[in-house]
Amino acid sequence: MKSKELAERKESAVSELLILPGGKILAHNLSPVMAEVLAALDPADETMRLRATRNGSHEIPN
Amino acid sequence: MSANRCGDRGRPFRPLPDIDRDTGLKACALRGRTFSPEEGMAGVEAPACPDPDLRGMDRSALHGPARGAGADSPRPMVAQVRAVLAREMLRECRLCAHDCGVDRLAGEKGLCHAGAGTRFFSAQVEVSDELELIPTFAVALSGCDLRCDFCITGASSWNPGAGLGFDAAGMARLAEAALADGARSVMVLGGEPTIHLPDVLEFVSLLPAGAKLIWKTNAHGSAEARELLDGMFDTWVADFKFGNDACAQRLARVPGYMRTVRENLLWAEAHSELIVRHLLMPGHVECCWLPVARWLGRTMPGVKVSLREGFWPGWHARRHAELRHSVSVAEHDFAFGAGRELGLNLIR
Numbered sequence: 001m002k003s004k005e006l007a008e009r010k011e012s013a014v015s016e017l018l019i020l021p022g023g024k025i026l027a028h029n030l031s032p033v034m035a036e037v038l039a040a041l042d043p044a045d046e047t048m049r050l051r052a053t054r055n056g057s058h059e060i061p062n
Numbered sequence: 063m064s065a066n067r068c069g070d071r072g073r074p075f076r077p078l079p080d081i082d083r084d085t086g087l088k089a090c091a092l093r094g095r096t097f098s099p100e101e102g103m104a105g106v107e108a109p110a111c112p113d114p115d116l117r118g119m120d121r122s123a124l125h126g127p128a129r130g131a132g133a134d135s136p137r138p139m140v141a142q143v144r145a146v147l148a149r150e151m152l153r154e155c156r157l158c159a160h161d162c163g164v165d166r167l168a169g170e171k172g173l174c175h176a177g178a179g180t181r182f183f184s185a186q187v188e189v190s191d192e193l194e195l196i197p198t199f200a201v202a203l204s205g206c207d208l209r210c211d212f213c214i215t216g217a218s219s220w221n222p223g224a225g226l227g228f229d230a231a232g233m234a235r236l237a238e239a240a241l242a243d244g245a246r247s248v249m250v251l252g253g254e255p256t257i258h259l260p261d262v263l264e265f266v267s268l269l270p271a272g273a274k275l276i277w278k279t280n281a282h283g284s285a286e287a288r289e290l291l292d293g294m295f296d297t298w299v300a301d302f303k304f305g306n307d308a309c310a311q312r313l314a315r316v317p318g319y320m321r322t323v324r325e326n327l328l329w330a331e332a333h334s335e336l337i338v339r340h341l342l343m344p345g346h347v348e349c350c351w352l353p354v355a356r357w358l359g360r361t362m363p364g365v366k367v368s369l370r371e372g373f374w375p376g377w378h379a380r381r382h383a384e385l386r387h388s389v390s391v392a393e394h395d396f397a398f399g400a401g402r403e404l405g406l407n408l409i410r
Contacts, residue, residue: 013186016214018374020388026372028214030190032197047410051189054196054246 135271137294144290145263152178157256157287158207159322174207174254176222180261181205183218183225183253185233187240191249192337192368193410195276195297198247199240201233203262206253208280210303210314212343212385216377219253228261234268241273249299251278256287266294277334281326282316288329297335299368300327305353309346313382327362337366337409343373345384347393352400359404367406369397 013031020026025038030051039045039052151157152166162172171177184202191198202215205222218224237248248269255262256279266275277295281302302323304310310319330336340354351369358367371394379385389397401408 013188014184018376024388026374026388027190028372028374029184029186029200030188032187032189035189047193050193050410051196054189054193 138267138269138271141263141267141294144294145260145267148263148290149178149260151286151290152260155257156284157259158254159282159284159318160207161284174205174222174257176205176257180228180258181222181225182228182233183215185236187243187245188249191276191278191299192366195247195249195274195299197245198249198276199237199245200249200251200278201237201265203228203250203252203255203258205257206280207257207282208254208314208316211378211381212313212373212375213377214374215253222253222257228258228265230261230264230268233265237265237269237273241270247274247276247297249276249278250295252280254280254282256280256283259287259290263290263294279326281323281330282319283326288326288333292333295334297337298330299337299339300330301339301341302327302354302358303341303350305346305350309350313385324357324361331362331365336362337368338362339368339370341370341373342389342394342397343385344387344389344393347397347400351397355401355404355406359406363405364407366409367401368409369401 015031015034016028018026035052039048154163155166160173164170164172167178181204182201183204187197188200189196204218204224206219213219250262275295276297278299281300304319307319310316373389375386
């Protein structure tokens with residue numbers, strides 16, 4: 001039951017994006033999946049990479 | 063009851079009904095001071111505790127904060143008792159600094175418009191908060207005591223009726239599953255969670271004692287709310303949104319903002335881990351960010367400061383000319399430069 005509930009939550013996770021005219025992307029309620037997408041879009045964005053790789057049990061040193 | 067005056071507003075103390083005088087948490091302890099068992103309770107009617115199951119518990123856990131997460135932490139038990147007290151406090155709600163005093167259990171509504179129940183509009187694992195907290199299972203409760211025109215979740219944050227009914231047990235199951243799946247923490251936010259303290263405390267009482275719990279707040283709570291929160295959350299993530307009362311009044315319709323927020327921040331720093339957040343807003347770097355940064359640098363050297371750059375002109379931001387666009391590169395660079403020059407401990 002727990003796993004099913006959580007799986008449903010994961011599938012329905014909601015993030016909001018605002019793409020500015022200059023190409024900058026602002027994100028709200030960033031889900032791990034969306035962080036992975038954004039990190040892939042801009043691999044040079046270190047902060048987003050850290051957010052993406054902190055998904056689940058993956059640990060990145062501070 | 064003698065004419066005790068409690069809290070920092072000089073308000074006459076009125077004893078709360080239906081609280082067991084033996085629990086050790088006297089009504090006035092929730093109003094900013096602590097009575098010893100021998101002091102000042104004469105004349106207080108003490109009906110039976112509303113939850114009979116609490117009578118046999120170890121009451122020593124009620125004295126002092128339940129700080130320090132760990133498997134042996136008394137936090138769940140203390141939270142269970144405080145949830146009962148918090149619900150009784152809704153009869154004369156003073157959980158936030160608006161100090162409305164309405165009887166929410168009888169259907170009266172104060173400035174936040176919240177009733178006795180709690181609803182939530184989001185509950186999911188997120189990675190948008192500070193790196194040391196993520197991934198976090200974030201539970202966003204509907205309703206707020208502020209009216210920030212730039213609120214990014216305004217439709218839900220201004221409306222305590224938005225979203226779904228909050229079931230503490232069901233939500234605790236989801237949180238536990240998220241923790242088991244790798245979430246580092248559980249974050250309670252809003253809207254503003256302070257206005258829903260009874261259900262929040264019930265939620266906390268059902269979470270594992272060792273879970274890392276985060277309290278995300280607008281720092282506009284009352285001394286009564288702080289008493290209930292003492293030791294319940296490992297980390298406070300507290301907003302310091304405005305650098306002066308005029309901007310706070312104009313953009314969020316809140317009077318006396320600076321005094322209340324500073325009071326809450328000072329308390330939070332003394333009672334838990336603290337991360338102070340400031341959302342950079344266009345046109346408000348000099349009037350809001352700089353005073354905030356200077357005060358933090360002077361008063362709380364070393365405190366973690368999270369300068370957020372994700373402002374977007376949502377909700378009613380268009381009511382204010384300066385909030386109709388995003389933060390410029392120049393404002394961004396100036397703000398971060400000032401933070402560094404002031405020696406702030408800026409975190410990501």
